[in-house]
Amino acid sequence: MTQTRTAPQDDPAKVAEFEARIAAGQSIEPKDWMPERYRRQLIRMMSQHAHSEIVGMLPEGNWITRAPSLRRKISLIAKVQDEAGHGLYIYCGTETLGVDRAELIQQLLDGTAKYSSIFNYPTLSWADIGVIGWFVDGAAIVNQTVLAKASYGPYARAMIRICKEENFHKRQGYEIVATLANGTSAQKAMVQDAVNRWWWPSLMMFGPSDANSPNTAELIKWKVKRRTNDELRQRFVNLTVPQAAAVNLTLPDPDLAYDTESENWSFGRIDWDEFNQVLRGNGPCNRERLAARRKAHDDGAWVREAASAYAAKQRAKQASEAA
Amino acid sequence: MTAPSVLPPPPPAPHDELELLLRLGDDRLVLGHRLSEWCGHAPILEEDIALANVALDLLGQATMLLRRAGEVEGKGRDEDALAYWREAVEFRNCLLVEQPNGDFAFTMARQFLFDVYAVVTLDAVSRSTNAELAAIAAKALKEAKYHVRHSGEWMLKLGDGTDESHRRVQGALDELWRFTPELFAADDVAARLAAEGIGPDLPALRAHWHELVHDVVERATLTLPHESSHTPHLNGGRAGMHSEHLGHLLAEMQIVARSHPGAKW
Ligand SMILES: [Fe+2]
Ligand SMILES: [Fe+2]
Numbered sequence: 001m002t003q004t005r006t007a008p009q010d011d012p013a014k015v016a017e018f019e020a021r022i023a024a025g026q027s028i029e030p031k032d033w034m035p036e037r038y039r040r041q042l043i044r045m046m047s048q049h050a051h052s053e054i055v056g057m058l059p060e061g062n063w064i065t066r067a068p069s070l071r072r073k074i075s076l077i078a079k080v081q082d083e084a085g086h087g088l089y090i091y092c093g094t095e096t097l098g099v100d101r102a103e104l105i106q107q108l109l110d111g112t113a114k115y116s117s118i119f120n121y122p123t124l125s126w127a128d129i130g131v132i133g134w135f136v137d138g139a140a141i142v143n144q145t146v147l148a149k150a151s152y153g154p155y156a157r158a159m160i161r162i163c164k165e166e167n168f169h170k171r172q173g174y175e176i177v178a179t180l181a182n183g184t185s186a187q188k189a190m191v192q193d194a195v196n197r198w199w200w201p202s203l204m205m206f207g208p209s210d211a212n213s214p215n216t217a218e219l220i221k222w223k224v225k226r227r228t229n230d231e232l233r234q235r236f237v238n239l240t241v242p243q244a245a246a247v248n249l250t251l252p253d254p255d256l257a258y259d260t261e262s263e264n265w266s267f268g269r270i271d272w273d274e275f276n277q278v279l280r281g282n283g284p285c286n287r288e289r290l291a292a293r294r295k296a297h298d299d300g301a302w303v304r305e306a307a308s309a310y311a312a313k314q315r316a317k318q319a320s321e322a323a
Numbered sequence: 324m325t326a327p328s329v330l331p332p333p334p335p336a337p338h339d340e341l342e343l344l345l346r347l348g349d350d351r352l353v354l355g356h357r358l359s360e361w362c363g364h365a366p367i368l369e370e371d372i373a374l375a376n377v378a379l380d381l382l383g384q385a386t387m388l389l390r391r392a393g394e395v396e397g398k399g400r401d402e403d404a405l406a407y408w409r410e411a412v413e414f415r416n417c418l419l420v421e422q423p424n425g426d427f428a429f430t431m432a433r434q435f436l437f438d439v440y441a442v443v444t445l446d447a448v449s450r451s452t453n454a455e456l457a458a459i460a461a462k463a464l465k466e467a468k469y470h471v472r473h474s475g476e477w478m479l480k481l482g483d484g485t486d487e488s489h490r491r492v493q494g495a496l497d498e499l500w501r502f503t504p505e506l507f508a509a510d511d512v513a514a515r516l517a518a519e520g521i522g523p524d525l526p527a528l529r530a531h532w533h534e535l536v537h538d539v540v541e542r543a544t545l546t547l548p549h550e551s552s553h554t555p556h557l558n559g560g561r562a563g564m565h566s567e568h569l570g571h572l573l574a575e576m577q578i579v580a581r582s583h584p585g586a587k588w
Contacts, residue, residue: 057362065360070382070386179587184586299427304367
């Protein structure tokens with residue numbers, strides 16, 4: 001009885017037609033026929049993305065109450081609020097594939113769904129807020145710019161909208177970094193330390209190297225992904241190296257060197273053991289992040305019940321008034 | 324022998340206007356800060372967004388009010404100097420806004436009582452004889468009207484939701500009621516400002532506030548706490564006599580700024 005474990009067999013003629021549409025650059029919409037594997041891959045990718053937006057609120061939210069000026073406090077709240085909006089928007093996009101948000105959130109809380117490994121690192125100083133905007137939102141832009149051309153219409157459209165805000169976050173983060181880098185010696189030390197801590201985890205955000213990325217080939221064939229993890233990682237490094245130099249900050253990689261032939265910045269070896277440990281739940285903050293999400297969910301249960309009880313009472317009232 | 328003065332009475336000391344700006348500004352700074360503590364921890368994603376919106380509005384209002392306070396004071400302090408470099412005893416917010424968040428019912432009841440207060444007082448201040456103040460209040464009033472709709476709807480949902488939500492929000496209302504007389508207590512500063520048409524006539528606004536609160540509380544199937552639950556001496560916020568909570572809030576808020584004197588952010 002392997003039938004229950006694998007996706008139902010799709011009609012080969014329909015698959016061929018679907019793949020022809022993809023090859024012709026058409027976008028797939030919720031009501032269109034799609035292979036079950038495609039649907040599942042999209043649900044996996046989109047829900048991971050949505051979860052990442054939500055869990056990502058925690059490390060940055062950690063500094064809202066300590067932001068050092070009113071302007072910075074306001075812009076940090078607005079940024080974290082944007083991320084909540086991104087999560088909500090992508091959850092809605094995922095619902096077009098026939099799953100509901102409550103189910104997806106349950107998977108996050110169960111620990112069965114993944115989210116970006118980067119958010120399992122702690123934010124230890126105010127400078128982390130600048131560096132996260134610069135590196136993490138910067139990496140998200142590199143990813144999402146190509147996802148905006150993904151074959152699934154709702155996902156592509158979500159990415160176009162979200163990317164505009166991520167660009168704003170990145171500019172804001174880099175501006176914090178530049179301010180600190182031009183500040184007092186304590187501020188300079190603070191921002192260099194943050195760069196040192198966030199650089200390698202940011203490179204890991206693009207996922208395993210292509211050699212170890214089991215889903216990539218299929219995702220590229222169906223134009224869910226348009227570039228491989230390594231290609232995107234390289235693009236991020238190429239963009240970021242000159243930005244670091246412009247504010248006199250050092251990236252913590254002695255092997256970083258410009259290769260005139262490929263016109264790429266080559267970089268040192270990523271510690272994949274660390275990456276795998278974080279994915280397995282053993283990063284510095286995995287437990288804290290999930291515990292915080294579970295606490296918010298559990299503490300909020302009575303509020304959600306109250307809201308639906310009230311809505312039901314209102315509906316009953318309207319029905320009896322109409323009768 | 325002193326002849327009766329032929330000149331009009333002197334305008335209120337700039338100190339009174341400064342006090343008013345600090346009272347209005349600090350209420351919003353402290354409550355905005357409290358609301359921002361929810362960010363990432365709300366019962367539903369939509370509420371993370373909504374609470375952040377209210378926090379952003381309040382902090383935006385606080386920025387304008389404290390900036391103006393610095394100008395009126397004339398000692399070169401800007402909004403950040405006032406927010407980050409004053410001690411708790413120098414803050415002029417009411418006690419209501421500095422109370423810790425508690426559960427969602429407590430936060431919403433605190434917010435509702437404040438939002439109604441904000442609407443009635445800002446409406447009055449928007450007609451102030453002081454043009455700068457009137458302009459800031461008019462802008463803030465528009466926002467406060469959205470806020471009270473949001474917190475008022477939650478009072479209905481929680482009050483008329485489940486037994487548990489009813490019990491929690493009624494408990495919150497009972498607990499917070501003792502902080503409401505302070506909102507309308509007029510000391511000498513407030514009385515002078517009201518007489519000059521600069522500040523709100525607080526005691527006169529109380530009845531309207533009470534009526535608006537009562538209307539929602541009744542529709543939410545809740546009961547207004549009895550006036551005897553007022554604690555008469557809980558009215559020191561405007562004079563810097565705060566609860567112990569404010570010092571902890573400020574310690575957190577000010578730590579980075581104060582660790583780096585003279586730094587720019
Ligand atoms: Fe985002
Ligand atoms: Fe972002």
